[in-house]
Amino acid sequence: MSQRLRVEGLSKTFHGRGSWRTGRTAAVHAVDDVSLTIEPGQTLALVGESGCGKSTLVRTIAGIYQASAGHIFVGDTDISQRRALRRHRRAVQLVPQNPLSSLNRSRSIRHALTQPLRVHRIGADTAEQERRAATLLERVGLSADYLPRLPVGMSVGELQRVVVARALAIEPSVLLLDEPTSSVDLTTKARIMNLLLDVQRSFDLTCMIITHEIDIARHLSHRMAVMYLGRIVEYGPTEEVFNRPRHPYTRMLVASASASGPLVNADAAPVPVGEVPRAASQVDGCAFRPRCPHTADVCGSVPLLRPAGTSQAACHRLDEIGADS
Numbered sequence: 001m002s003q004r005l006r007v008e009g010l011s012k013t014f015h016g017r018g019s020w021r022t023g024r025t026a027a028v029h030a031v032d033d034v035s036l037t038i039e040p041g042q043t044l045a046l047v048g049e050s051g052c053g054k055s056t057l058v059r060t061i062a063g064i065y066q067a068s069a070g071h072i073f074v075g076d077t078d079i080s081q082r083r084a085l086r087r088h089r090r091a092v093q094l095v096p097q098n099p100l101s102s103l104n105r106s107r108s109i110r111h112a113l114t115q116p117l118r119v120h121r122i123g124a125d126t127a128e129q130e131r132r133a134a135t136l137l138e139r140v141g142l143s144a145d146y147l148p149r150l151p152v153g154m155s156v157g158e159l160q161r162v163v164v165a166r167a168l169a170i171e172p173s174v175l176l177l178d179e180p181t182s183s184v185d186l187t188t189k190a191r192i193m194n195l196l197l198d199v200q201r202s203f204d205l206t207c208m209i210i211t212h213e214i215d216i217a218r219h220l221s222h223r224m225a226v227m228y229l230g231r232i233v234e235y236g237p238t239e240e241v242f243n244r245p246r247h248p249y250t251r252m253l254v255a256s257a258s259a260s261g262p263l264v265n266a267d268a269a270p271v272p273v274g275e276v277p278r279a280a281s282q283v284d285g286c287a288f289r290p291r292c293p294h295t296a297d298v299c300g301s302v303p304l305l306r307p308a309g310t311s312q313a314a315c316h317r318l319d320e321i322g323a324d325s
């Protein structure tokens with residue numbers, strides 16, 4: 001059953017090895033004080049350029065990384081506490097970016113699908129677990145014939161279906177998808193999009209999806225969050241964010257996206273002007289300041305999200321910039 005996902009003040013800092021000269025550790029604040037809510041059964045699209053912390057955010061929500069600060073609630077349960085780790089793993093499942101590398105190439109699809117059932121002690125015996133695995137394959141548009149197959153030799157579309165089935169095996173409330181349609185052709189993309197819509201409805205899931213693609217965000221999501229250097233800079237209903245982007249960064253992303261083009265150029269050559277600074281490079285005040293055409297003295301302090309129409313945006317100069325300039 002779908003449940004509300006609520007993230008409060010979530011941060012994840014990576015501590016590097018640091019400089020041999022100064023002895024100081026280099027910290028990367030990959031996710032910095034993020035708060036957001038996804039209502040039960042809804043989908044949030046998370047967008048932003050490469051290196052802005054999207055994968056780190058979903059990996060932290062999935063329990064793969066231990067949060068440096070903050071809380072993750074599924075329904076009313078705080079799953080970010082260590083003692084709740086088992087419940088955490090069961091409630092929230094991540095479909096990773098590269099399906100092949102997330103599967104063991106030398107183990108069968110049967111193993112991939114029954115392993116989570118064994119770990120979470122679902123199903124009375126091996127035969128029942130296998131029946132469940134076969135049903136899962138059918139639910140994602142494959143068949144039981146795939147059970148003995150190895151991942152190698154399967155198409156990206158088939159592998160994507162397998163990893164979605166694996167994520168669904170333990171009946172999560174929340175499904176996180178890290179660029180589920182990257183590196184697939186148009187036909188496969190359309191099929192995966194339909195699969196995700198179908199899966200979300202029939203399994204009654206709350207979803208968060210990282211995507212670079214405007215049509216995916218528009219087609220699948222109710223709300224959208226725009227991330228920049230570890231922080232959410234805009235957050236609101238998907239159509240509102242597209243039609244009336246408030247934050248200068250969102251405006252750049254939307255303006256750079258053609259109707260069929262990527263919302264964000266994933267190939268490290270962002271269409272918006274300027275370079276993405278590394279998360280570690282501490283920009284004083286608003287992190288977007290070095291690239292922003294609207295900078296003023298007030299931008300020397302960090303802006304917080306505040307209401308802007310039916311969205312929220314973290315910019316000191318929203319009123320001066322206006323809603324449709």
Ligand SMILES: Nc1ncnc2c1ncn2[C@@H]1O[C@H](COP(=O)(O)OP(=O)(O)OP(=O)(O)O)[C@@H](O)[C@H]1O
Nearest residue numbers: 014028030049050051052053054055056057278279
């Ligand atoms: N395990 C790690 N150790 C140290 N730094 C990391 C680690 N994982 C990510 N980072 C750093 O955290 C920042 C955010 O990275 P992340 O992969 O979350 O961004 P992203 O928006 O998902 O990028 P992409 O779209 O390319 O996947 C980057 O500066 C990255 O170098």
